[in-house]
Amino acid sequence: MKTKPGILLIEDDAGIVGGLKKELQAEGYDVAIATRGDEGLVQGQEQEFDAVITDLRMPGLSGLELVAQLHAAKPKLPIIMMTAFGTTETAIEATKLGAYDYLLKPFDMGELLELVARAVASSRLMSEPLELGEAEPSQSAIIGNSRAMQAIYKEIGRVAASSITVLIRGETGTGKELVARAIYQHSPRAGQPFIAVNCAALPEPLLESELFGHERGAFTGAHARRIGRFEQAHHGTIFLDEIGDLSPSTQVKLLRVLQEKYIQRVGGNERIPVDARVLAATHQDLETAMQARQFREDLFYRLSGVTITLPRLSQRAEDIPDLVRYFLRRSEAELGLAPTTILPEAVTFLRHQTWPGNVRELENVVRQSLLLTRGYPISSEQVRLAYTRARKPLAAADQTLGAYFTELLTQARQGELENVHARVIEDLERELFSRAIELAKGNQAKAARWLGVTRTTMRQKLLHFGLHPGPEPPT
Ligand SMILES: Nc1ncnc2c1ncn2[C@@H]1O[C@H](COP(=O)(O)OP(=O)(O)OP(=O)(O)O)[C@@H](O)[C@H]1O
Numbered sequence: 475m476k477t478k479p480g481i482l483l484i485e486d487d488a489g490i491v492g493g494l495k496k497e498l499q500a501e502g503y504d505v506a507i508a509t510r511g512d513e514g515l516v517q518g519q520e521q522e523f524d525a526v527i528t529d530l531r532m533p534g535l536s537g538l539e540l541v542a543q544l545h546a547a548k549p550k551l552p553i554i555m556m557t558a559f560g561t562t563e564t565a566i567e568a569t570k571l572g573a574y575d576y577l578l579k580p581f582d583m584g585e586l587l588e589l590v591a592r593a594v595a596s597s598r599l600m601s602e603p604l605e606l607g608e609a610e611p612s613q614s615a616i617i618g619n620s621r622a623m624q625a626i627y628k629e630i631g632r633v634a635a636s637s638i639t640v641l642i643r644g645e646t647g648t649g650k651e652l653v654a655r656a657i658y659q660h661s662p663r664a665g666q667p668f669i670a671v672n673c674a675a676l677p678e679p680l681l682e683s684e685l686f687g688h689e690r691g692a693f694t695g696a697h698a699r700r701i702g703r704f705e706q707a708h709h710g711t712i713f714l715d716e717i718g719d720l721s722p723s724t725q726v727k728l729l730r731v732l733q734e735k736y737i738q739r740v741g742g743n744e745r746i747p748v749d750a751r752v753l754a755a756t757h758q759d760l761e762t763a764m765q766a767r768q769f770r771e772d773l774f775y776r777l778s779g780v781t782i783t784l785p786r787l788s789q790r791a792e793d794i795p796d797l798v799r800y801f802l803r804r805s806e807a808e809l810g811l812a813p814t815t816i817l818p819e820a821v822t823f824l825r826h827q828t829w830p831g832n833v834r835e836l837e838n839v840v841r842q843s844l845l846l847t848r849g850y851p852i853s854s855e856q857v858r859l860a861y862t863r864a865r866k867p868l869a870a871a872d873q874t875l876g877a878y879f880t881e882l883l884t885q886a887r888q889g890e891l892e893n894v895h896a897r898v899i900e901d902l903e904r905e906l907f908s909r910a911i912e913l914a915k916g917n918q919a920k921a922a923r924w925l926g927v928t929r930t931t932m933r934q935k936l937l938h939f940g941l942h943p944g945p946e947p948p949t
């Protein structure tokens with residue numbers, strides 16, 4: 475199913491080409507090289523790649539012209555521009571012309587690899603067709619023929635054709651992101667970019683400049699203008715994931731963008747019209763958040779032009795057998811294993827469990843079972859073992875955590891402690907970040923990737939907790 479992602483590297487400096495090629499191949503990419511701009515353009519147009527990395531100054535065709543022409547031919551292909559310091563204005567020009575992002579030389583290899591990984595993921599999201607409710611899917615699919623899922627497919631069909639804002643709700647792991655992709659792929663904007671932003675992954679000021687961009691000098695460290703994701707999603711679709719985590723100030727700004735359909739970059743006055751279709755998702759209970767005045771009602775009504783609410787997995791248990799077979803095939807392909815069968819008792823066992831982690835948890839259990847079998851049909855013992863193991867870290871932590879919570883709450887009740895919630899989050903985060911950086915042997919990029927946070931967040935947290943970040947990885 476999955477082949478190696480392909481990268482086209484357009485660069486005339488043999489030294490840079492050699493170094494980058496090795497690093498990219500080590501990360502598991504297929505790398506094609508063009509040493510002239512015009513050749514790169516032809517290759518990019520005629521062959522299939524998941525991302526393009528290009529230099530700015532090259533013989534044949536400049537990086538800017540390349541971006542303009544290649545983006546016009548393939549609007550969904552992410553192009554990353556490398557450019558020497560001092561040519562930031564040009565880099566910004568490139569993003570306006572449709573480049574996915576840019577990097578200033580000299581750059582950190584970890585930074586480049588992270589950017590490439592993001593670009594490849596987004597290009598796969600845009601290009602892998604999603605089939606709805608297929609029992610024998612060839613590629614990515616939304617599986618399930620239960621009534622509850624049939625109703626979801628209908629809703630997807632109803633909203634796909636228009637540009638109406640859709641709020642996708644449901645517990646964690648129920649498939650909200652999949653639904654967002656399906657709406658996009660069935661919409662008239664399917665030929666234009668789909669830009670996903672995780673609103674929970676960045677602290678407020680960074681998120682605002684990520685979404686709306688910023689002008690040079692807007693804040694300390696804003697050395698150059700930045701084009702935000704909204705501007706990049708012009709004519710396309712923007713997916714605002716974890717919308718329940720937006721800060722009050724960002725909520726106000728987003729509301730204005732939704733109402734007036736223009737953006738202002740942070741620190742700028744220019745009103746820039748944007749035509750982006752907005753899809754949003756959250757697992758949070760927005761009604762409670764609104765009562766607590768943490769989420770604005772006006773924004774809620776703006777966002778929920780239409781709401782699609784995904785059912786819990788336990789509300790569609792009849793889909794479990796199909797899901798199991800689908801995940802089995804997908805895991806086999808990903809792990810490079812031969813096809814395996816699963817015994818009917820094992821499927822029955824899975825069907826009758828509760829799934830607080832929903833479809834994602836089921837997927838993990840199937841994958842773990844597959845790893846336990848070593849080629850034999852999967853039995854119910856193996857499935858049971860995988861299921862308990864998946865639960866174990868939480869169950870083990872449960873007792874100690876319970877004691878710790880009780881201790882804090884008792885202190886609070888006696889008036890010795892305020893703000894237990896903030897304290898718990900802080901304690902858990904400190905523990906999590908320190909373990910991650912320790913396991914990653916000080917490699918911040920790696921630890922950030924495991925945790926699913928940006929490197930900026932990683933650095934900030936390490937500083938905040940006074941954790942020794944260790945040496946930066948060699949570049
Ligand atoms: N109906 C489905 N068919 C096939 N795969 C599914 C289905 N629902 C979820 N998945 C898979 O389960 C995993 C979780 O799905 P997804 O990321 O869309 O959930 P989510 O609702 O966005 O979760 P979260 O709130 O934690 O972000 C993904 O690997 C996805 O491919």
Ligand SMILES: [Mg+2]
Pocket residue numbers: 650651715
């Ligand atoms: Mg999600």
